Amino acid sequence: MNISRSQELFKQAQQVIPGGVNSPVRAFKSVGLTPLFIAKAKGSKIYDVDGNEYIDYVASWGPMILGHANDEINTAVRAALENGTSFGAPTELEVEMAKAVVDAVPSIEKVRMVSSGTEATMSAIRLARGFTGRSKLVKFEGCYHGHSDSLLVQAGSGVTTLGLPDSPGVTKGAAQDTINLPYNDLAAVEKLIREEHENIAAVIIEPIAGNAGVIPPKDGFLAGLRKITQEHGEVLIFDEVITGFRVGYGGAQQYYNVMPDLTCLGKIIGGGFPVGAFGGRADIMDAIAPVGAVYQAGTLSGNPIAMTAGLTLLNILKNPAVYEQLDKTGARFSDGLKSAAAEAGIAAQFTRVGSLSCMFFTDEPVFDYQSAKKSDTARFGAYFKSMLEQGINLAPSQFEASFVSAAHTEDDIDRTIEAARTALKSL
Numbered sequence: 001m002n003i004s005r006s007q008e009l010f011k012q013a014q015q016v017i018p019g020g021v022n023s024p025v026r027a028f029k030s031v032g033l034t035p036l037f038i039a040k041a042k043g044s045k046i047y048d049v050d051g052n053e054y055i056d057y058v059a060s061w062g063p064m065i066l067g068h069a070n071d072e073i074n075t076a077v078r079a080a081l082e083n084g085t086s087f088g089a090p091t092e093l094e095v096e097m098a099k100a101v102v103d104a105v106p107s108i109e110k111v112r113m114v115s116s117g118t119e120a121t122m123s124a125i126r127l128a129r130g131f132t133g134r135s136k137l138v139k140f141e142g143c144y145h146g147h148s149d150s151l152l153v154q155a156g157s158g159v160t161t162l163g164l165p166d167s168p169g170v171t172k173g174a175a176q177d178t179i180n181l182p183y184n185d186l187a188a189v190e191k192l193i194r195e196e197h198e199n200i201a202a203v204i205i206e207p208i209a210g211n212a213g214v215i216p217p218k219d220g221f222l223a224g225l226r227k228i229t230q231e232h233g234e235v236l237i238f239d240e241v242i243t244g245f246r247v248g249y250g251g252a253q254q255y256y257n258v259m260p261d262l263t264c265l266g267k268i269i270g271g272g273f274p275v276g277a278f279g280g281r282a283d284i285m286d287a288i289a290p291v292g293a294v295y296q297a298g299t300l301s302g303n304p305i306a307m308t309a310g311l312t313l314l315n316i317l318k319n320p321a322v323y324e325q326l327d328k329t330g331a332r333f334s335d336g337l338k339s340a341a342a343e344a345g346i347a348a349q350f351t352r353v354g355s356l357s358c359m360f361f362t363d364e365p366v367f368d369y370q371s372a373k374k375s376d377t378a379r380f381g382a383y384f385k386s387m388l389e390q391g392i393n394l395a396p397s398q399f400e401a402s403f404v405s406a407a408h409t410e411d412d413i414d415r416t417i418e419a420a421r422t423a424l425k426s427l
């Protein structure tokens with residue numbers, strides 16, 4: 001595989017961009033390879049600057065649920081550009097978008113748009129603190145909620161593979177109000193809340209953990225969180241930046257039928273543009289300025305290009321057939337990998353919810369961050385490299401999800417499984 005142009009660009013990039021990338025996981029550091037520089041993408045395929053073609057399972061880390069460069073979204077965005085790209089004033093599109101989100105996500109009564117998932121979670125937490133008048137925050141080990149200070153404590157994603165349990169620059173003050181508990185351990189949450197509930201403003205969770213691989217909630221875990229927080233007045237926040245519009249049109253809350261007080265959205269909701277959103281109970285949301293006193297703002301929030309892309313996408317996703325197909329494709333992918341691993345005699349765990357899945361290189365069940373970390377990352381690295389050389393673009397870390405899109409065909413999946421057979425046998 002010739003990647004000389006990527007290698008050359010990576011050299012140049014490192015001179016002027018820290019690590020050569022604008023987000024750390026892109027650097028391929030955890031698999032010890034040169035990152036590919038991408039020239040273009042269409043449907044299920046992505047193309048690097050040397051002209052190599054790959055079947056893509058990164059999906060820009062989640063947003064590309066219809067595949068890349070979707071024609072309908074592109075046409076809508078081109079038309080919207082003619083009217084201007086940002087006004088810093090309210091638009092009809094924002095009303096339409098808010099109505100679409102309120103319609104789609106069962107627990108959201110009011111919603112505010114922001115420009116990234118990080119902004120959505122950061123704002124939701126400030127709001128929960130302002131609303132309750134309490135300061136502490138409960139999160140779960142291995143859950144990633146963006147890179148704002150109080151959330152960068154035992155987070156997953158890039159923080160895991162870089163081995164940074166915390167980040168320098170996050171003050172003790174910011175971190176000390178964050179309490180980390182093991183994922184799927186309801187007893188630990190109940191004990192803490194019984195002891196400390198006067199101080200705890202919010203419990204934030206990825207309802208399916210998607211930044212430590214993919215870890216679904218155990219039966220009753222989310223419902224248990226709902227019950228205990230309701231009893232003691234904590235705001236329950238579902239960070240559905242990955243799961244929102246991914247595991248179903250109503251997200252994980254609809255999938256598991258557990259309703260949080262606040263929901264954070266991102267990734268898919270922007271149709272490939274930088275968007276996030278947070279919403280939920282009207283009485284909580286009305287604590288934000290200008291109705292309430294909790295401050296939150298954004299110059300490009302709700303800008304017409306992103307709203308157009310997002311609305312066009314949501315309109316397509318409204319059709320339940322899209323999710324039925326995504327689930328079928330996800331099953332073909334995950335089941336295929338499972339049989340390829342069995343054939344090769346490789347011990348692995350497989351988790352999947354719809355189009356979201358992960359293969360962990362460990363022989364023990366994965367149910368939280370500690371069990372996920374037992375995975376053999378060197379083995380993952382060798383697997384990743386072999387897959388890439390065979391034209392399959394996976395996320396360059398054991399602790400990330402694979403995403404199939406509506407553009408992946410059965411042929412794409414079968415070619416991928418064939419490559420996995422070769423890769424797994426070579427380990």
Ligand SMILES: *Cc1c(COP(=O)(O)O)cnc(C)c1O
Binds near residue numbers: 119147211
């Ligand atoms: C990606 C992600 C975020 C952060 O979103 P950005 O748009 O990268 O700021 C927050 N929460 C979860 C669950 C995510 O996967």
